[in-house]
Amino acid sequence: MLAGIAIDAVFADPRRGHPVALFGTAAATVERRLYGDDRFRGVLHVAACVVPVALLGLAATRPRDPVVRAVLSAAATWAVVGGTTLAREGTAMAVLLEDGDLAGARGRLPHLCGRDPSGLEAPGLARATVESVAENTSDAVVAPLFWGAVAGVPGLLAYRAVNTLDAMVGHRNARYERFGWAAARLDDVANLVPARITGLLAALGASLVGGSVREAAAVLRRDGHRHPSPNAGRCEAAFAGALGRTLGGVNVYGTRVEHRPEMGDGPAPSVADIRRSVRLARAVGLGAAALAVTALLLRRR
Known part of the structure; x- marks a missing residue:
């Protein structure tokens, strides 16, 4: 796992041929064959996509040679952890906005x-x-490491499959309201514990970005449940408290407008706060890696 995290830190995600992208292509093919406007077909879609990936992860634990198992575990960890790419995307947005390039920043935002x-x-x-950055710190770093610590390589791969399906079909729109229900709910369950770990680690890391641990913890406790997502609110509230900023407000998704509750007590984030959020996300990722590796070492005793 440590080797996989190190590989991600050095190389991040490839622009082409990433295993998650290949899974997404396969999942889209399965969707075309199974799609129907009902929940049962959505359940079949999730099962058809996640079960083979979990079995692939189980197969990776079977080789007797410990070196082979280590290489496969490192590869799986690298494939599912996206902390470096997340940090680079956040930093790229900061650079564009610092340079006053609004058009470039608008074009870049869909990457996040x-x-x-x-x-x-x-x-x-x-x-x-x-x-x-706050929400994806849980999805791209903390959650896969948590499930890797709980269930090894099968946990790593199965979590990433579930999270990817949620990003693909877990939307509240005419096409996916029912078909994507299973993917969305399973992703909610898979992230219940990781999102709360993310919130706690972000609060504990508040001093690294000029914030107060006590204030961050207070905002997390007060506002974390106010978000319509059972998990995203914990991450965003903790980041808001740690950064001393207020998150939430009106969000536009195509033709859909959502009014999100505000979380935090300070002013709205400025461009300068993007780099602070990236620094906090990196710290949370390191903390999650330390916890996951420690848990694995304790299990082996």
Whole structure:
């Protein structure tokens, strides 16, 4: 696992041929064959996509040679952990906004979230970036490491499959309201514990970004449950408290407008806060890696 984390830190995600992208292509093919506007077909879709991936992970634990098992574990960890790419995307947004390149920043935002960037100015782009960094720190780093510590390589791969399916079909729109229900609910369950670990680690790391651990913990406790997602709110509230900023507000997703509760007590994020959020996300990722490796070592005793 440590080797996989190190590989991600050095090389991040490849631009082409990433295993998660290949899984997404396969899942889209399965969707075309199974799609129907009902929950049962959505359950079949999730099962058809996740079970083979979990079995592949189980097969990776079977070789008797410990070196082979270590290489496969490292490869699986690298494939599912995306902390370095997340940090690079956040930093890229910071650079574009610091240079006043609004067009470039609007074009870059879809790399982080599904929010419509066309009507966003610098403050809105900064808020969207900070919120996305907060939520994706759990999805891309803490959650896969948690499931790797709990269930080894099968846990790593199965979690990433579930999370990818949620990103593909777990939407509240006419096509996926029912078909994507199973993927969305399974992703909620898979992230219940990791999101709360992310919130705690972010609060504990508040002093690294000039914040107060006590204030961050207070905001997490007060506002974490206010988000419509059972998990994203914990991450965003902790980041808001640690950064001393207020997150939430009106979000536009194509033709859909959502009014999110505000979390935190300070002003709205500025462009300068993007780099602070990336620094906090890196610290949370390191903390999660330490916890996961420690848990694995304790299990082996």
